[in-house]
Amino acid sequence: xxxxxxxxxxxxxxxxxxxxxxxxxxxxxxxxxxxxxxxxxxxxxxxxxxxxxxxxxxxxxxxxxxxxxxxxxxxxxxxxxxxxxxxxxxxxxxxxxxxxxxxxxxxxxxxxxxxx
Numbered sequence: 001x002x003x004x005x006x007x008x009x010x011x012x013x014x015x016x017x018x019x020x021x022x023x024x025x026x027x028x029x030x031x032x033x034x035x036x037x038x039x040x041x042x043x044x045x046x047x048x049x050x051x052x053x054x055x056x057x058x059x060x061x062x063x064x065x066x067x068x069x070x071x072x073x074x075x076x077x078x079x080x081x082x083x084x085x086x087x088x089x090x091x092x093x094x095x096x097x098x099x100x101x102x103x104x105x106x107x108x109x110x111x112x113x114x115x116x
Contacts, residue, residue, distance in 0.1 A: 002043070002082050003089040005096065006105040008073035011050040028099050029077075036081065036092065043080040050076075080109070
């Protein structure tokens with residue numbers, strides 16, 4: 001089964017955290033992502049620009065600054081994982097959530113979307 005895990009955080013929230021926290025988080029992410037890759041559970045990771053660099057494109061190619069869900073938090077990092085079951089996806093998300101001190105969105109990628 002394939003799942004997408006998303007970490008949502010605002011740019012100003014990241015700035016409010018201490019440099020030591022940010023360094024610890026980056027070290028954790030590098031190590032844990034490597035572990036998932038070694039166990040063939042990590043397909044890919046995307047680290048996204050902060051929301052200050054985001055745009056949205058609407059009908060007729062209208063462009064606006066910002067991210068789509070302005071009342072929520074923008075995505076900061078997305079992981080595509082391939083695991084045996086939902087419970088394992090939740091276990092991985094819980095480790096991210098505990099270390100990042102936030103909620104992690106977990107969504108199954110439907111089989112029809114997995115085309116080469």
